[in-house]
Amino acid sequence: MENKMIYFDHAATTPVKPEVVEEMMPYYTNKFGNASSIYSIGRESKKAIEEARERVAKALGAMTREIFFTGSGSEADNWAIKGVAYSNKDRGNHIITTAIEHHAVLHTCQYLESDGFEVTYLPVDENGLVSVEQVRKAIKPNTILITIMFANNEIGTIQPIAEIGKIAKENNIYFHTDAVQAIGSIPVNVNELNVDLLSLSAHKFYGPKGVGALYIRKGVKITTFLHGGAQERGRRASTENVPGIVGLGKAIELATENLEQYNKKLIDLRDRTIEEITKKVPFIKLNGDRYKRLPGNVNFSFEFIEGESLLLMLDMKGIAASSGSACTSGSLDPSHVLLAIGLSHEIAHGSLRISFGDENTHEDVDYLMEVLPLIVERLREMSPLYEKVKRGN
Ligand SMILES: *Cc1c(COP(=O)(O)O)cnc(C)c1O
Numbered sequence: 001m002e003n004k005m006i007y008f009d010h011a012a013t014t015p016v017k018p019e020v021v022e023e024m025m026p027y028y029t030n031k032f033g034n035a036s037s038i039y040s041i042g043r044e045s046k047k048a049i050e051e052a053r054e055r056v057a058k059a060l061g062a063m064t065r066e067i068f069f070t071g072s073g074s075e076a077d078n079w080a081i082k083g084v085a086y087s088n089k090d091r092g093n094h095i096i097t098t099a100i101e102h103h104a105v106l107h108t109c110q111y112l113e114s115d116g117f118e119v120t121y122l123p124v125d126e127n128g129l130v131s132v133e134q135v136r137k138a139i140k141p142n143t144i145l146i147t148i149m150f151a152n153n154e155i156g157t158i159q160p161i162a163e164i165g166k167i168a169k170e171n172n173i174y175f176h177t178d179a180v181q182a183i184g185s186i187p188v189n190v191n192e193l194n195v196d197l198l199s200l201s202a203h204k205f206y207g208p209k210g211v212g213a214l215y216i217r218k219g220v221k222i223t224t225f226l227h228g229g230a231q232e233r234g235r236r237a238s239t240e241n242v243p244g245i246v247g248l249g250k251a252i253e254l255a256t257e258n259l260e261q262y263n264k265k266l267i268d269l270r271d272r273t274i275e276e277i278t279k280k281v282p283f284i285k286l287n288g289d290r291y292k293r294l295p296g297n298v299n300f301s302f303e304f305i306e307g308e309s310l311l312l313m314l315d316m317k318g319i320a321a322s323s324g325s326a327c328t329s330g331s332l333d334p335s336h337v338l339l340a341i342g343l344s345h346e347i348a349h350g351s352l353r354i355s356f357g358d359e360n361t362h363e364d365v366d367y368l369m370e371v372l373p374l375i376v377e378r379l380r381e382m383s384p385l386y387e388k389v390k391r392g393n
Contacts, residue, residue: 052249
């Protein structure tokens with residue numbers, strides 16, 4: 001067991017499925033043509049891109065011409081928000097978002113604030129849920145965009161996207177959702193949800209890294225993001241990442257086909273882990289909503305310990321997990337998401353995210369439950385505060 005690596009960080013990234021790699025491979029080698037060329041191997045690339053576009057459109061209930069490939073989920077978020085903001089300046093300069101967005105959204109909004117836009121960062125409750133009523137109340141005559149994530153990458157909380165979409169539509173305001181964590185876990189239909197723009201990223205659902213897509217509802221006013229070529233109907237210049245796009249198409253098809261079965265398995269692993277940690281480890285707190293939660297997400301705070309030390313000790317035992325989001329590790333600031341749900345700095349620092357995926361088994365959870373309580377106890381023994389609490393009992 002000691003030598004096997006158990007990967008519990010699927011919210012950070014996933015391995016590419018063999019079937020996906022297989023479809024991508026020819027586009028690196030014999031089918032390497034530039035999709036803008038008119039000879040046959042160029043046309044083959046073009047055709048492969050359009051087939052991938054159809055697969056994405058089908059997965060979202062959208063039209064193919066509403067799907068635009070990007071270089072990542074972050075790029076899709078940047079394009080959606082800056083693109084709508086700059087293109088609709090004549091109508092207003094106010095944007096509504098939440099305090100728990102991914103940094104690709106939050107930092108983009110902060111950038112826009114430095115350029116004359118006004119942003120409302122809605123708070124969330126202790127489970128990470130945004131209130132639909134507060135969204136409604138935040139709307140002003142100059143509001144042009146609401147951008148609220150579908151599901152949170154750290155604590156897994158799923159937002160009431162359909163209700164927010166309804167409000168946006170009633171008020172004639174564009175609605176963007178960062179659905180990077182939702183695709184492959186939650187059924188998404190852009191029309192039923194009244195979503196105008198939606199971001200996704202292939203590497204979060206067993207596709208390759210460095211490729212994403214933005215759904216842009218027909219008629220939405222949005223500026224071109226990358227200038228320089230006619231690719232993506234003139235709206236996103238760059239020679240297309242053909243193998244990546246082909247991989248995204250295959251991955252989203254697989255992810256949406258097997259969604260129910262996949263979720264059932266993940267929910268099983270998740271609920272068992274939540275139950276057992278709750279039973280076996282004292283002084284803990286489950287972060288995120290217990291039920292409105294991504295199927296594969298577990299996030300706990302452990303009092304009296306540092307998340308980083310916990311991760312290192314788990315790593316020594318062959319377990320890869322995360323404390324909050326990959327982008328925040330490496331910095332000492334506690335996660336903005338954990339602070340927004342009301343955790344103190346100390347408690348936020350002692351958090352662990354376990355995100356399950358396709359390869360995980362009940363044996364993996366058995367092993368985790370064998371080592372985690374011992375590691376937590378050992379780390380706590382180094383805490384003078386914990387000693388005091390223990391003596392007090
Ligand atoms: C991973 C992630 C992103 C960024 O996607 P990249 O393709 O890695 O740039 C954006 N939003 C959320 C919620 C994510 O989980």
